[in-house]
Amino acid sequence: MPPFDTHAIEKNRPIVISGPSGSGKSTILKRLFDEYPDRFGFSVSHTTRSPRSGEENGKDYNFVTKDDFLGLVEKNGFVEYAQFGGNYYGTSIKAIEDIAEKGRTCILDIEMEGVKQVANHADFPRPRFLFLSPPSLEILEQRLRGRGTDKEEAIQKRLAQAKKEIEFAESGDAPHEKIVVNDDLEKAYKEAKEFIIGEED
Numbered sequence: 001m002p003p004f005d006t007h008a009i010e011k012n013r014p015i016v017i018s019g020p021s022g023s024g025k026s027t028i029l030k031r032l033f034d035e036y037p038d039r040f041g042f043s044v045s046h047t048t049r050s051p052r053s054g055e056e057n058g059k060d061y062n063f064v065t066k067d068d069f070l071g072l073v074e075k076n077g078f079v080e081y082a083q084f085g086g087n088y089y090g091t092s093i094k095a096i097e098d099i100a101e102k103g104r105t106c107i108l109d110i111e112m113e114g115v116k117q118v119a120n121h122a123d124f125p126r127p128r129f130l131f132l133s134p135p136s137l138e139i140l141e142q143r144l145r146g147r148g149t150d151k152e153e154a155i156q157k158r159l160a161q162a163k164k165e166i167e168f169a170e171s172g173d174a175p176h177e178k179i180v181v182n183d184d185l186e187k188a189y190k191e192a193k194e195f196i197i198g199e200e201d
Ligand SMILES: Nc1ncnc2c1ncn2[C@@H]1O[C@H](COP(=O)(O)OP(=O)(O)OP(=O)(O)O)[C@@H](O)[C@H]1O
Pocket: 019, 020, 021, 022, 023, 024, 025, 026, 027, 028, 143, 144, 146, 147, 182, 183, 184, 185, 186, 188
């Protein structure tokens, strides 16, 4: 028996979407949420960082102490967690269960290391995995520049990380059941949507 209730999650399997920064995850998820406003949900993450002004506990994040965070790690209560800039961030099983209990499919937008943790978790029921790939690193670079949100150094870091993510996704070790190449947005959206809702429709 897992130490946490995963009943609803088993009935309503979450979808893990991953892919390099700039591959189009937000673009595709936004469209999906717009088209199906009541069908999906994002889980509320835990963090040990302090709330920024306007951020609400339980809504933007579950703000917890380091001791509480590490206690939940001990209990296998996170499906994935990581440390950035001295703070911990994680997705708890409970947060995903809360979405599933509302009859919604939880969408987890997570990076490569998190994907590995989810796939290897001892107690978490296996979700479905989708990888969104850019058509090429050259096009990814153009899109990151076009987005206009990153400085040159950040773009170079994202590209180096993208290379690793694509290699992993194409290796036999990756858990992805489906890779969607985001060349033409209409086509990529249709393919992603078919994978995400296909089982239910
Ligand atoms: N098929 C496409 N053709 C052209 N441009 C696209 C396509 N898909 C997405 N884009 C553009 O590429 C940029 C990156 O997309 P987006 O921000 O959705 O990526 P992301 O995977 O969510 O990145 P991050 O992980 O950094 O949040 C955006 O400016 C978006 O408008």
